[in-house]
Amino acid sequence: MMIRERRLRAFLFGLFGLVPIFLVGRLGFLQVLQAGELNRPGRTSPLRLTPRAADLQRERRDSLPSPRGTLLDRHGATLAIDSDAFEVRADVQLPRPKKAEDGCKEARLYLADLVEQLSDALSRDPGLADRALNKKRQRACLQERVNKAFGLDALPASGELPKGAHRKGEFLVDSEVAVPSVIEALDDLDEAKPSLHLQMLRIHIRTYPERELTYGLVGYMTDKLVSDPQNSALVSYQPVASLGLEGLAALHPGEPGERIFHVDSGSRRYYAGPRESAAMPSRVVTTIDLELQKIASRLLEDQANAVGVNGKSLPQWGALVLIEMATGDVLAAASWHRDAKSPKGAACAPYQLVYEPGSIVKPLVLAYALQNAGLDWNHVYDCSSVGGDNHRVVEETGRLVRDDHRCGELTPHLILVNSSNIGAVKVGSRITREQWRDYLDVFGIGKPLGIDLAHEQNGGIVQKSFSPRISVAAFKRWTGSSYSFGYEMQVNAMQVGRAFLSMLTGCKRELRLVRSIEVDGHLQAAAVKSGDRFLDPPVVDAIRAAMVDVVSDAEHATCRYLVQNFHKEGIELNGLIAGKTGTAASRSTIKGKGTVEVRNASFVGFAPAAAPRYLVVCVLQKDNGAAFYGSSYAAPPAARLLLEAMRLEERRRLCLEPQVSASPGASGRSYQAPETSQVGR
Amino acid sequence: MRWLLCGSSFALAVVVAIVTASIRADNIRERQRLDRLQHKIELRELELQRLSVQALERGTPDRLVVNLRRILKQAERQQERAWQ
Incomplete structure (x- = not known):
């Protein structure tokens, strides 16, 4: 070598x-x-x-947030559901200009082209009615965001890019993208432009299929600003439930999922394994019956508008609640407002607006007195009155009380049928101060409904009424007398429903708004809440019989005009529906109007009268002193809702059960079968 | 002979390196294709979800009744025209 x-x-x-x-x-x-x-x-x-740093160099992670739970009505119809979508944000790095002196011009041209291409991609939705108009809107919106992100307003029209100019920028492209053709167009754009990186963040869109009917009950989500606690700078938005069932903890999203993928040297992603799915959404089955909710909303709206015909003023608000007696399920809770520009901003009248109930509470008072205060159901009370305003100083309390019409001698049964204030005060005088406290407790007046509804208004009583400084005689004269005909206390419509549910079943009952919750495949049914019996069956029967007679065409029966009006339509209400009317006049402070006299027309009813299955409460409030009676205004929609509920129940039963005739040529069921009978069930 | 073996070994090492690199590149390309496929599947799932929610919104009993009435009216008109 x-x-x-x-x-x-x-x-x-x-x-x-x-x-x-x-x-x-x-x-x-x-x-x-x-x-x-x-x-x-x-x-x-x-x-x-570290090894982790090395992994991070090639790993990217997509967070897959879990959806909020789904809300369903009692028959499985969807009330609120989350669906997947993307929030698209753009990271843009301005390309290096070909000539340094054309920096500003090229930057403007590049961004204008980007806006054009992005708006074009966003308008690829084949379902758009007017694509050109949508593109125009998107372009205007994106241009504004790009201007802000790159400070284009301060950028010179030509020349070199100034030293402090933004060469990088981040802006929101669209907050909700769910259409595949749009996403594909954005993906293509992302791939074609090396200076553009589109971040596709997974989000959820909440949809409410029957929105206008369920604002108050189902509620809605609003974005709450989240600030950095250190410098109070805005960090992000967080969706929070503002009202209704949306506030239930069971609806909160579960554990988020994740998808890991790798990136090559050109930041192109490639598959690194299957995704770890986010937790499945919970399913909350509510007690609401969407069909009945719809009927209730229409009936209430029609009635409220009917009040305003012939130049009369419209009521200020109204509430209509339907309850299933066996379970305490709230089947429907409609709300109506005169001045609400949008149902979203208005309070849900059934549980957020309180009022003085008036005579509607008399069945509760008489039931309590009959059970606990030694009331004799056959005793005859002198309920006569004098003067044009039918007044009388009730001897038992010393209070001046007025009646709507002149009454004579009345038994407790007739006191209810005539809705005599004098008679009610006489009966109420038998109840002691401690018993009145117990009365308020067992009927839940002023107590929360316990169904997890945000911003519920509980009403209640004036606390000083029970002050030990007020003598027994003074209490009897003022507070006791007022309680006897539903004054000096405030309730909401659902509380009235709960009180009558307890009275008619004789047990302390609670309402239910959720039937079951399914989380991770485990179904948990909500229990029907029923306490100890506090009214004996004969007491309940006596009150029920009186309430049946209230809805009759007997002289001085407060619902006689209602019965007569239904007669004209061929419907016999007597014996089918029972109830009690209430009309209360009180003073209330209204924004922009000062203190005004308001009138509450209310009705509580149940059907079928012999074996109640449905309970209804209707309230309409008028903010002027005009005559406004429960029997004329609140009772009609309530009665119609009860009839509709029974009709719907019958229709559903016919649909569900096999229609096999017991004998040839005859139906297996008798439509005329009495409600208490088991025939045809 | 020694040099031939050395050269062959070196060539083999180079070939192994190239083949490994090409297999890896092919693997990544295949994974990218898989990723695009999965993305497309996810988009279909998204579309299915979107359409079912849209159907829920559009298919409320009230709207269905309105649609049914409209269709019936159209059919009635067509029938009338046919008779004329």
């Missing part, structure tokens, strides 16, 4: 030998001299040289 050849070989071997020496040296430099950290130009913190 020649010397030259040897030298060449030694040189080549030496050259190859340098490679491992360099690698060992570099390793030593990074691991020993730099102690596991690498300083990065332009970054404040050094990069920790």
